[in-house]
Amino acid sequence: MIYIKNNPLRVDVSSCLRRPFQWGVGALLLGLVHFSCGCASARLTQFHNFAQAGTAYVKASQVVLDEAGTASIEADSLIAIKGREALATPEQRRKFILSNNDELRKRLLILGEIGRHGQLLQSYFETLGALADPKAPPTLGAAAQGVFESIGKLSPTIKNASLGGLKVQDAIPQATNFVVQSFKVKALESELKARSKDIERELALQEAAFKVISANLETDLTAKLELEETEEIIKPFATAKDLPKEWVQRREEILQARVAVASSESAASAAAKLRESFVALVENRLSETSITQLISAINSILDLTQKIQKATPAGN
Amino acid sequence: MDATQLYSSTLELLNATILRMLSPEWDAKVQAASPEQRLKALAEMLQVQHARLVLGNAVLQDISGQLKANEQGLLDGQKALQAALAKLATVESVLNTISSLINIVARVVPLL
Secondary structure, eight states: OEEETTTTEEEOTTTOSSHHHHHHHHHHHHHHGGGGGOSHHHHHHHHHHHHHHHHHHHHHHHHHHHHHHHHHHHHHHHHHHHHGGGSOSHHHHHHHHHHHHHHHHHHHHHHHHHHHHHHHHHHHHHHHHHHTSTTOOTTHHHHHHHHHHHHHHHHHHHHHOEETTEEGGGGOOOOOOOOOOOOSSHHHHHHHHHHHHHHHHHHHHHHHHHHHHHHHHHHHHHHHHHHHIIIIIIHHHHHOSSOOTTHHHHHHHHHHHHHHHTTTTHHHHHHHHHHHHHHHHHTTOOOHHHHHHHHHHHHHHHHHHHHHHHHSOTTO | OOHHHHHHHHHHHHHHHHHHHTSHHHHHHHHHSOHHHHHHHHHHHHHHHHHHHHHHHSOHHHHHHHHHHTHHHHHHHHHHHHHHHHTTOOHHHHHHHHHHHHHHHHHHSOOO
């Protein structure tokens, strides 16, 4: 569920993938109208908006992580089924499937760690949003530190992880130079001064992880779609007496998905926008345009996953 | 070529190879081949998939020594396979180049 503060809006992402973010843009922009007045409530809104955008990013990127795991497993399963007859004995078949299961499990573990890393960042941004409130309890600073420490424990595993031959660490973008602005709420200012540079690096890690995941997702989905195109479109067209009644629709879905796969880097782009927006937030220059661009990038993730899901319905 | 590049180029080629082996064009060639070659094509497809999973999950530091030790073999194998895939030569010649490269990859990471 996404809860847009100051707006009585609750939307279920699982049942409605795209609309919540379109609504979300409107809700966030309503809040941003107050940006120019420079008062404490505007600052509060700014941090809340960023936290909402962070939540939207984490939810959308989680769908990409799920798709990446599913695509790896499905591609491997389809290849295993296609090639099964080449494994002559039960022992050969057992060894093959057990070994590939082990490798897929390792991949799923890394995807899970990246997901948890994103969720902790979301918690951190929510805590920052709460810290921006002048009436925030003093314990929030310690809460932010606790969340940050948990993030730090996950980072080394993700940095050292390799997915499909690409090491996450090698894809981390260079650090951005920025200066933390003065904020009226001193607890917020001291939190940002203590940890914003490290948080920028953690966001860069998300960006790197999704670059690596995108490359893998593209290969696995293409493999799956190649097989589906051969088995469901080309073979029946070439050899069947009558074509299945869903043949035209499946052809369209598979070909559309092939095009969508090419934009699999959308999650990495959204992570990059989130990092840019965080720096702008800390420098007290987060604009309506920045948030709109961020939400638009998040919507691109949802476009991608929707097209993939449409072409590869569960159980297909 | 350093170990990182060797690792990435080998894996990229394995990815490209599995995609080619799943393509309708390759499927048509295999369907027209002898039953023995068809079975060999399926077996090599499984080997390529297994190799790309194992190599893809491997940590570079752990295998950089083996990569460097097999550098020439990997480079020659890559070159031969790229050429065979580019012209989509006979099923037999493509399978032979795949098999050669997989044998060298098996010296870098343990395969089935």
